[in-house]
Amino acid sequence: MKQDKIIHELKKHIPFTIFATLIAIGITLLIIYWIKKEISQEFFHVLHPLHILASAIVTAGIFYKYKKSFIQAIFIGIFGSIIIGSISDIIFPYLGGLLFNLNIEFHLPIIEKTILILLTALIGSILGISFRITRFPHFIHVFLSVFASLFYLLAFSQTFEIIYFIGAFFVVFVSVIIPCCLSDILFPFLFLRKK
Numbered sequence: 776m777k778q779d780k781i782i783h784e785l786k787k788h789i790p791f792t793i794f795a796t797l798i799a800i801g802i803t804l805l806i807i808y809w810i811k812k813e814i815s816q817e818f819f820h821v822l823h824p825l826h827i828l829a830s831a832i833v834t835a836g837i838f839y840k841y842k843k844s845f846i847q848a849i850f851i852g853i854f855g856s857i858i859i860g861s862i863s864d865i866i867f868p869y870l871g872g873l874l875f876n877l878n879i880e881f882h883l884p885i886i887e888k889t890i891l892i893l894l895t896a897l898i899g900s901i902l903g904i905s906f907r908i909t910r911f912p913h914f915i916h917v918f919l920s921v922f923a924s925l926f927y928l929l930a931f932s933q934t935f936e937i938i939y940f941i942g943a944f945f946v947v948f949v950s951v952i953i954p955c956c957l958s959d960i961l962f963p964f965l966f967l968r969k970k
Contacts, residue, residue, distance in 0.1 A: 785952070792917060792952045799921040799947070800940055803929070808937075814929040816882075822923040823864050823884050824895040829916035830856035831899025832908065839904045852900025857885055857892060863954035864923040869931075871946030875939060877932035917951060924950040 806812050835852025842848070865883060872879030885892045902908075924947045929935055 788917070788952060792921070792948060795918050795921045796925075796944055796947050796951065799918070799925050800944060803922075803925060804937075804940070807929075814926050816930045819864075819923060819926040819930045820884065820888070822919060822926055823860070824888075824891060826864055826916065826919040826923045827856045827860045827892060827895045828899040828902075829919050830860050831896045832903035832906075833916055834903065835900035836903030836907050840907060845904060848904050849897065849900045852903055853893065853896040856896045856899060859954045860920075861885060863920050863950050864927055867950035867954070868924045868927040868946055871942070871950070872928055872932050874946075875942045876934070877928070877939065878934045879928070880931040880933075882927075882931060920951045920954075921947055 803814065807814065831852040834855040835848045838851045839845070839848040861883065865881075869879055869881050925943060928939075928943055928946065932939075
């Protein structure tokens with residue numbers, strides 16, 4: 776994949792990711808301060824598998840579109856969605872939480888809920904191959920990733936206050952734009968031998 780194509784794709788994704796992050800923060804503020812509902816770990820443990828599912832659909836779908844190998848597409852979908860989904864939903868938000876001294880705990884669902892995460896990635900990969908949908912799930916993928924990253928910060932931080940939403944915007948934006956674009960756009964092409 777040419778460098779100008781990568782830059783083009785990132786330019787297209789940046790405004791949408793900013794918009795999605797602002798919407799997610801707005802909805803989260805409504806949930807916390809208007810509905811008076813705390814963002815618990817259960818919220819994250821629902822959103823993270825949904826993010827893995829969407830990521831696997833797109834990653835496996837893109838790979839299969841260019842190389843009709845069912846087994847390889849399954850492997851790429853599972854591997855890509857779990858590794859990159861974990862970076863997006865957990866690693867980057869965790870590092871952001873450390874940066875802002877949020878007293879954040881580290882939780883890795885692939886270790887804590889292995890069967891659920893593997894099964895979700897497998898189902899997503901099969902759906903991506905079967906229906907070959909690569910664009911619509913990416914829209915969902917970005918929204919799920921934004922909420923999963925934000926909810927990780929909220930659910931596992933001991934000292935999160937309203938002022939931290941400013942920092943959370945930047946943490947979530949970076950957590951989504953880099954890994955999700957890598958997952959959906961670049962990751963499948965790394966394993967394809969043709970340009």
